[in-house]
Amino acid sequence: MKTFRLPDLGEGLQEAELVEWRVHAGDEVAVDQPLLAVETAKAVVEIPSPQSGRIERIFAKSGDIIRVGAPLVTFEGEKEEDAGTVVGAVETGAGVMTDAPVTVARGGGAIRATPAVRALARKLNVDLSMVTPSGADGVITAEDVQRVARVLSETEPAEPLRGFRRAMAQNMAFAQAEVAAATIVDDARVDAWAPGSDITMRLIRALVKGCQAEPVLNCWFESATLSRRVLRKIDLGIAVDTPDGLFVPVLRDVANRSVADLREGLNRMRADVAERRVPPEEMRGATITLSNFGTIAGRYAAPVVLPPTVAILGAGRLRQEAVVTDGEIRVGRVIPLSLTFDHRVVSGGEAGRFLATVMADLAKAT
Secondary structure, three states: OOEEEOOOOOOOOOEEEEEEEOOOOOOEEOOOOEEEEEEOOOOEEEEEOOOOEEEEEEOOOOOOEEEOOOEEEEEOOOOOOOOOOOOOOOOOOOOOOOOOOEEEEEOOEEEEEOHHHHHHHHHHOOOHHHOOOOOHHHEEOHHHHHHHHHHHHOOOOOOOOOHHHHHHHHHHHHHHHHOOEEEEEEEEEOOOOOOOOOHHHHHHHHHHHHHHHOHHHOEEEEOOOOEEEEOOOOOEEEOEEEOOEEEOOEEOOHHHOOHHHHHHHHHHHHHHHHOOOOOHHHHOOOOEEEEOHHHOOOOOOOOOOOOOEOEEEEEOOOEEEEEEEOOEEEEEEEEEEEEEEEOOOOOHHHHHHHHHHHHHHHOOOO
C-alpha cells in the first residue's frame, strides 16, 4: 500500500472532519502509530498507520471535511498507477445543444434551471436550493439568482457546519426524510413528590415502566424490509445540549440498574461530553431516547426520532398551575410531556398507553 485513504469508519459514516495531524511529511512511522485524529458524528477517533515507512505527502489540513476513500497520506516508494487517464479517441459532433431547463432532485424537491443559470449561480456562489423561482413552470431565472446574490452580499460569509454540529444537521435531515413522525402531549401531576426529587431519575424510571407496558416503543425499525425488532434491554439515549450541538450518549440497561448507579453513570457521561472525551461505544446503540429540555425552557415539543429507534420522550419545565382535584381548584405541580413516535411502527393506542403509564408512575410519591 502506497497511498493510504480514509477507511470505512462504520455505522454508515461517509465523512469526517480532520482535527489534527499526528505526523508530518518526511516522518518515519511504524505500523499502528497514530497518523491523525478525525471527528465524526460519533466521536473523535485516531486513525493508525497501516504500514511502516516514511511519509512522502499529506493530502489534507486541519478543518477539512474528508470523504471515506479520499487520500490521506502517500508513503515513499513505487508510485501507484494513475487510474484517471482517459483512453481512446474523443468524438466530436456538429449538433447544437439547446439551453433547456434541467430538473435536478435535491432535498426532497426539484430544482429547474437552465445550464446558463446554473453557471451563473456557481459564479455568484449561490446555492440554487435557496432560490425561489419566478419563471414559468417553476424555472429559476438569472434575475432570481442575482436577487439572492444581492441579499447574500449583505450577510456574513457562509460558515460551514463542522464536527458534531455538521453531524447533527445530517442526522436531523435523515430523520425528517425517513420517519413518519407523530406527537402526543399531556401533563403529569407530580404533587406527591418530595422536595429535591431527582427529576431525571424519575423520568427514567417512568420511561422504563412505559416500555414494559408497551414494548414496541423500545425497538428498532428496518425500513428497507418493513421489519421491527423489539429489544429486550432498554439502552437509553440521553439528549445533552452543548455549545457544539446536540449529543446523545447512551445509558445502558437502565431497567436493571439502581438509582444511585444510574445517577453516577449520568454524571460521568455528562462530564465526558463536556470534555469531548466520550468513547465511541457510548454514542451508539440507543433503543429509545429521553430529552429533558425543560431544564432550559419550554413546555411541549415535537422531538426528533433518530432511526432506527422509533420513539423519544420529551419533558418540559416543571411548573405550578391551577389544577382541579375532587371538584376543587387549587395550585398543583405538573411536568408537561411530549412523546414523538414513528407512526409506521407504533400505533396511536400504543403511544397513548405508553404515555399513560409514564404519567401514572410520575404521579407516585416515591
